[in-house]
Each structure stands twice: as structure tokens, then as C-alpha cells.
Amino acid sequence: MASLAVAAAGSAHFRPHQYLARENERPEAIFRIDEGWAYRFHLFGDGRRQITALFLPGDYCEPQWGLGQCATQPIVAITAMSTTRIACPPAGERSNEYYQHLWTALVKTIERQADWLVSLGRKSARERIAQLLCEIYDRMHDSGRAYAQQCALPLTQLDIADITGLTPVHVNRTLQAMRLAGLICLQSKWLTIPDMDALRRAARWPTPAPDPVSSKAEQLPNHLDGG
Amino acid sequence: MASLAVAAAGSAHFRPHQYLARENERPEAIFRIDEGWAYRFHLFGDGRRQITALFLPGDYCEPQWGLGQCATQPIVAITAMSTTRIACPPAGERSNEYYQHLWTALVKTIERQADWLVSLGRKSARERIAQLLCEIYDRMHDSGRAYAQQCALPLTQLDIADITGLTPVHVNRTLQAMRLAGLICLQSKWLTIPDMDALRRAARWPTPAPDPVSSKAEQLPNHLDGG
DNA sequence: CGGTTCCTTGACCAGTTTCAATGCCCGTGG
């Protein structure tokens, strides 16, 4: 994707666990990620944590700042990162190109979050983890950072737990089961997917359309009949 | 909020359970909702369903169509609806006002989804339902449709289940417990909240910042120390 | 090489689901 080179204003680097933004802070620039990973999260007073977005190389972090919004959730680096700063111009000086570019990124964010809502709301532990790995692989692939069936995966099991809404212990057990089933191979922060289709099936993602012949009416919510 | 009257092009009405959009359809207009409720959802082949967005009066449905995207998930009306159509102009004819207006709506969507991710990933049944009711009340209040401590709530318990990622049976039990606890009063599609603060506390929402004095380091994930 | 972080495993527990059945409410039609 052509990037917003016009507005580029220098670069920024972050170390692991360093904050890219804190809650209620007004960022003065959007970061285009050239290298490294980060995540957005919510932390409860009692220690529960939920990660609500993953930022991979090629992503904008975060496009919604472009209209002068405050950051609503903190963002921290997972790995060392190198990014390009894209200044947030005042209202009068925003080009159509600027809007369209970030708009596209916003829409992608919404779609990914919607997929995640489905995952957290209705999928089993194995399905959630499979979906996460599929999504990560696809995104790494799309940005040219996957090789053969492999890509980097710098997440700890605790991170995976806080993305998928599970406990680290259960993530561990589920990963082991998936390894045993030959679905994945995961060692030293490196992910190998021997059979992508199998993993996608395990994730129920992307969702294959239900067969219109075999799917009987009674197995669907019957108030979805289209009025 | 000033609406995009400029681009308004007639109105559209829907009956309960009628589709506003189907998957992979390219909508020719955005609907500004004047009256009625709708939701976006994902349906699995095996019957599981997850609702990923709720559209209430005053909302745009869906701002992301404004760039010519396809609908990625179907949307159906909950109640009878009346809406105003807002044409999606081709790339060359989009005003800055158009972009800013819908941008704001997109960002709000992202924030609501992020809150929902936290809810589905880390909250108990009671917290999720409390959060849902808080959010609905707030949104109805903001659009001038709440009176005293009350507002309409045209959702069935099955709908609530598919929003909160629970089973209808458990929603029923949890609602009863909340009624018993005096947190809510819910009858004939009408919601009364005797004590908004109590309900907000039950929802852990909006999240009160953890007390910097009493929150010891060891009860927080210790890799969030800011690098 | 010492300390910290992360992974792994076991035993037990709890919140939520599943299955099944009953009853209510309400719109429809005889």
C-alpha cells in the first residue's frame, strides 16, 4: 500500500514494554510501523487484562488519532520497534488523500475487531487460538514477513491469554493439544503452520457459508427470516 | 450532532427482522437511524450467533460503507425502523465535512467495540450484562430517549445472550439475580435503573483508575512497567 | 552464574452450558 509519505516527519523507536501512548494522552503523530509489534490493552484494577488490538509491521498506530482524538487505551511495544511519524494535521489542512488513507485503516480495524468479538463471544479455546494464529500469519504474509509456512510470533503465552480472553494455564494446555494434533509447530517465538487449511478449519475462519441445501430451517434462529 | 443533511436522499423504513444489508452486498447509501433498533451479527454454520454491533436512534448504519466498501456482516432490524438515506458519493465528490462526520462515527464504533472486547474477554456474566445495560441507557440518554431512570429495551433474552456471548438460560438467571439485588427493573421491554452508580460499579465501567497508593506492584502484570 | 521471566504439570473448583420440561404472553383464527 502506498504510504502517506507526504506527512512523514521523522522516525521514532521504542524498546520492549515501552509505551507508545498512554490513556487520555493526545498523541501528536500517528506511527506507521516499519518494524516490531505492539498492542493496545485495558487493565482492570484487580489485575485482569484484555488486549484489544495488535499492531504489526505495516500497520498504522493509531489512525483514529488523526482527527485529534485522545488515546482511549494505552499502547505498549512487544518487541523493539522502529516507526515513521505521520503528523496529525489540523482540521483545515487535511487532504482527501489523508482521509482516504486513514479511513481504509479505520475500516480494517473495525472489521478485525468484529471478527474478534465473534471469537471471544462464541468460540472455544482452541478455535480462538487457531483464529489468532491464522490472523497473525495472514497479516505477516501480507506484509511480506512470512516465509513458506512460517512467521515470527513474539508473544508470550500470557499475551496470547490476554488476547483470547483465556488464562495462561489454559492457553498452555490448548497449545500443547494443538501441537499434538499436528496443527502447529511453535518454538522460540517462531510459528510454523504445517497445514494452513486444517488450522483455518480449526478456527472456523474465514467462515465458510453454510450449505444452503443441508442447513435446515430449524437449526437456524427462526427470527432471521427476513421479515 | 449536526447531521449530514446535504447528502440526505429520502427515507427508508424497515419492519422487525427485515434485513438492512446482507453479507457482501454493496449498499448504495448509509442509513441515519431516526427511529428503531438494529444489529449486525455473525452466524455460524452450526447455529451459534454473535451480535457485533447495536444500532440505536441517532446512529449511522454503517459509516464504513461511505468509502464504497461491501457490507461484511448482515444487519437486521430489531423493531420497526425509520431511517434517512445518505448517499455514498464517489471518491471525487466527498467533502471534508462528509469525511469528518463519518470519521467521528467510525472512531466511536472502534471505541465501543474495544469496550466490548474487554467485556467478552474478561468480564463475568453479571458484569457483561450490567455493562450492556449501562451502555444502552447512556446511548438512549444521549439521544434524548431516556426519561428519569428509564428507557426502552426491545431486546429478547436471546438477543442479550448473543450480544454478551452467554447462553439465554444463563442470561435469564443472571437477570433474575440482578433484579433481586435491586440493580435493575426490567419488564415488558422497558428498563429502569434505580441506582445508576451501583449498576456502573457492577459493570466495572467506565473503569475507575486503579488507586496508585493501594495498588501494589505485585498485583499488576509486572512487564507493564514502561520499559 | 544468579535472578527473573516464562513454560509446564497436577489436582481441585466454579461459572457457565446443556438438556429438558413447564408455563406465560399474545396474536390469530374459528
Place this chain on the structure above:
DNA sequence: CCACGGGCATTGAAACTGGTCAAGGAACCG
């Protein structure tokens, strides 16, 4: 006017997925 039927709410009992607590071991880093 009342019987019927469908969707929805309610309840109980049993099962299960995933959570909690606890401890040992491997891997990593300065």
C-alpha cells in the same frame, strides 16, 4: 369469546469447559 400455537421466559439437574492454586523446571539476560 375462547382455543390454539409460536415465541419467549423460567426452572431444575447434570455435565463440562475453562479457571484457580500451587509448585517445579526450562530458558533467557545482564
